[in-house]
Amino acid sequence: QSALTQPASVSGSPGQSITISCTGTSSxxxxxxxxxxxxxxxxxxxKVIISDVSKRPSGVSNRFSAxxxxxxxxxxxxxxxxxxxxxYYCSSYTSSSxxxxxxTGTKVTVL
Amino acid sequence: xxxxxxxGGGLVQPGGSLRLSxxxxxxxxxxxxxxxxxxxxxxxxxxxxxxxxxxxxTNYADSVKGRFTISRDNGKNTVDLQMNSLRAEDTAVYxxxxxxxxxxxxxxxxxxxxxxxxxx
Numbered sequence: 055q056s057a058l059t060q061p062a063s064v065s066g067s068p069g070q071s072i073t074i075s076c077t078g079t080s081s082x083x084x085x086x087x088x089x090x091x092x093x094x095x096x097x098x099x100x101k102v103i104i105s106d107v108s109k110r111p112s113g114v115s116n117r118f119s120a121x122x123x124x125x126x127x128x129x130x131x132x133x134x135x136x137x138x139x140x141x142y143y144c145s146s147y148t149s150s151s152x153x154x155x156x157x158t159g160t161k162v163t164v165l
Numbered sequence: 166x167x168x169x170x171x172x173g174g175g176l177v178q179p180g181g182s183l184r185l186s187x188x189x190x191x192x193x194x195x196x197x198x199x200x201x202x203x204x205x206x207x208x209x210x211x212x213x214x215x216x217x218x219x220x221x222x223t224n225y226a227d228s229v230k231g232r233f234t235i236s237r238d239n240g241k242n243t244v245d246l247q248m249n250s251l252r253a254e255d256t257a258v259y260x261x262x263x264x265x266x267x268x269x270x271x272x273x274x275x276x277x278x279x280x281x282x283x284x285x
Contacts, residue, residue, distance in 0.1 A: 055226075055227075057209065057211075086270075088269065088270035088271075090269075090270070090271040090272070092210070092272070094210075098277075099260055099275040099276060099277050099278055100210065100260070100262075100272070100275050101275070102271055102272060102273055105269050105271035105273070106269050106271070109269075111273070143209060143210050145210075145212075145271075145272070147270040151224070151227075152212065152224070152226055152227070153212075153215065153224055154200070154212040154215075154270070155212065156202075156209060156210040156211060156212060157209070158209050159209040159210070
């Protein structure tokens, strides 16, 4: 099971919007509505910010939104803030013997 | 308060063994599949293993199959990862994480991780 493909880095100025893509296959992202997104600050554990493709857990800022089209999921951060600077990972349930796969990770830099 | 606390990490020689443990509290442990996810230094997250709510079923990533064994004790609210025949490429922070049985397939809470270094 190969990792889902994310851009290595994305940057934006405060207040701008950025979008991170997550590309898989019909065996994972395209086959299930079980894509989730995680934010990880340096030295910290990952924290879920999106579940089930586009659902925001309680307490997560509404500046985070997500969607899916075919084999590609996307995370959008609106109104970029300094505290959004972190690594972001997508994850999907899969139909393979490895039931879960993560993306390669995207480093978000706030300029 | 939900807590997942990993322990057991450390420095081990190639070919050696290590047993990681994750202690859970603040939630109904027996309602959650438990998982181990690792992250090599400077690298991304990699799923490596999971165990069913009652321990009846386990799965492993190909990279650890046959070397690692996951187990749980619902009486003690712990999930362990026995790691044998360790290799340099197993060096990573190991996180335990949970997924609610019958719910969304999301890792909704993670421990802080324990570092495993495989080196001579």
